[in-house]
Amino acid sequence: MSAPHRAVTPPRAGADVLRMMLQTTAHxxxxxxxxxxxxxxxxxxxxHRPVAELDEACELTLxxxxxxxxxxxxxxxxxxxxxxxxxxxxx
Ligand SMILES: [Zn+2]
Incomplete structure (x- = not known):
């Protein structure tokens, strides 16, 4: 018996789903x-940036x-x- 063949190129890692799901949105x-x-x-x-970087200009609301x-x-x-x-x- 021989060991199963492995791919030469390692499989690509999937998206980091857990981190994306834990991301919160600030308003x-x-x-x-x-x-x-x-x-x-x-x-x-x-x-999408720190509040301190907002220059109190008009922004697109939700x-x-x-x-x-x-x-x-x-x-x-x-x-x-x-x-x-x-x-x-x-x-
Ligand atoms: Zn509104």
Whole structure:
């Protein structure tokens, strides 16, 4: 009997699924401008860099609108002036 043949090239390692599943997403609070009868709302912006690197410019929010990041505010926010779409998507 002979030992089973092994591949010359080692098999490629799969994706590191465990690390990807443990990754959490941080969000920053951003306030949109009031439009007509619509009040200014607080939205969530997904952070891809440290908050300190944000220059409080307008960023794309989770719901797809543009809002200005306010580093003095934390997400999640409570109250009636929170975007309901961002509140759900940022859970
Ligand atoms: Zn929103």
């Amino acid at each position: 920053a609070a951003a306030q949109s401008r009031a439009h007509g009868a619509t009040a200014a709302l607080w939205h969530a912006v997904e952070l 719901c797809g609108s543009l809002a200005r990041v306010d580093r003095s505010q934390d997400w999640p926010r409570t109250g009636a002036d929170v975007c309901p779409v961002c509140a759900v998507l940022a859970r």
